[in-house]
Amino acid sequence: MDDTTAPPRLTRLTFHGPLSEDRAAGMIRRLTAQAAPAPTTVLDIGCGWGELMLRLLEATPGATGVGIDLNEDDLARGRAGAEARGLAERVRFVQESAVDTTQGPADLVLCLGASHALSEAQPPEHTTAALRALRRLVTPGGRVLLGEAFWHRPPTRGELSAMWPDASASEFHDLAGLVDLAVAAGFRPSWIETAGRDEWEHFESAYQSDVEEWLAAHPDHPLAKETRDRVDRHRSTWLRGYRDVMGLAYLTLVPVS
Numbered sequence: 001m002d003d004t005t006a007p008p009r010l011t012r013l014t015f016h017g018p019l020s021e022d023r024a025a026g027m028i029r030r031l032t033a034q035a036a037p038a039p040t041t042v043l044d045i046g047c048g049w050g051e052l053m054l055r056l057l058e059a060t061p062g063a064t065g066v067g068i069d070l071n072e073d074d075l076a077r078g079r080a081g082a083e084a085r086g087l088a089e090r091v092r093f094v095q096e097s098a099v100d101t102t103q104g105p106a107d108l109v110l111c112l113g114a115s116h117a118l119s120e121a122q123p124p125e126h127t128t129a130a131l132r133a134l135r136r137l138v139t140p141g142g143r144v145l146l147g148e149a150f151w152h153r154p155p156t157r158g159e160l161s162a163m164w165p166d167a168s169a170s171e172f173h174d175l176a177g178l179v180d181l182a183v184a185a186g187f188r189p190s191w192i193e194t195a196g197r198d199e200w201e202h203f204e205s206a207y208q209s210d211v212e213e214w215l216a217a218h219p220d221h222p223l224a225k226e227t228r229d230r231v232d233r234h235r236s237t238w239l240r241g242y243r244d245v246m247g248l249a250y251l252t253l254v255p256v257s
Helices: 022-032 052-061 070-084 125-137 157-162 175-184 198-217 224-242
Strands: 041-045 064-069 091-095 105-111 138-153 187-194 246-254
Touching: 022 052, 022 138, 022 187, 022 198, 022 246, 041 125, 052 064, 052 070, 052 091, 052 105, 070 091, 105 125, 125 138, 125 175, 138 175, 138 187, 157 175, 157 224, 175 187, 175 246, 198 224
Parallel strands: 041 064, 041 105, 064 091, 105 138
Antiparallel strands: 138 246, 187 246
8 A cells, every 4th residue: 555645636526516517518508698799708716627617618719717716736627627628828727815806807707606705704794795796796798607505494403513613594595585685786697596416416426436435445544534534524514414405506697787
């Protein structure tokens, strides 16, 4: 056994979230066809490796993109993906905070599970603050694709205790309340959809799968206990806490003129 071999990280994930290939393809069709004129700039907030942004750029020849994130490993993966697709001259992956970013405005703004990156506000106020920031970052006639958590139903005390530290029923809104916040921030929701159970199960399994297989093959590795504790904790948080309780809404938002 090679004690220097660290567990792999997120190699089974295409998108860093519960997003299927079919839904992603539909989003790209809508985002590139409904905006007029055709989008020329894309901004991805909390981009990770920017898979959806890269696909949008492939679908809109000549458009350019900027992805911002704090994780340099993910950004490096994004740059490698852009290079492999011949998009390196059309996209930049920038390591910086999204708070008060000056990277926009852009015709298409993506913020998928990253609203917390746009402000220092605490939940649930962070959603309102993020929507205000996104309104500033999108050009007139452009589109925002927001992926934001919501409660399918109020979580029980037991479910909250199984989630992350200090989880609270007030942390998120329900779907109707989330859409109301978007309208109050100066948007009209042109498309409302939510991640399905299959998408969640694919994401959660792929999120851990390569590490679980590494643990099975390296039970006595110096990093095994720390890694095992981490993945066991995350699995329990999902299965005992937020599974079928917390959802993810994908809102396609149009700024009001």
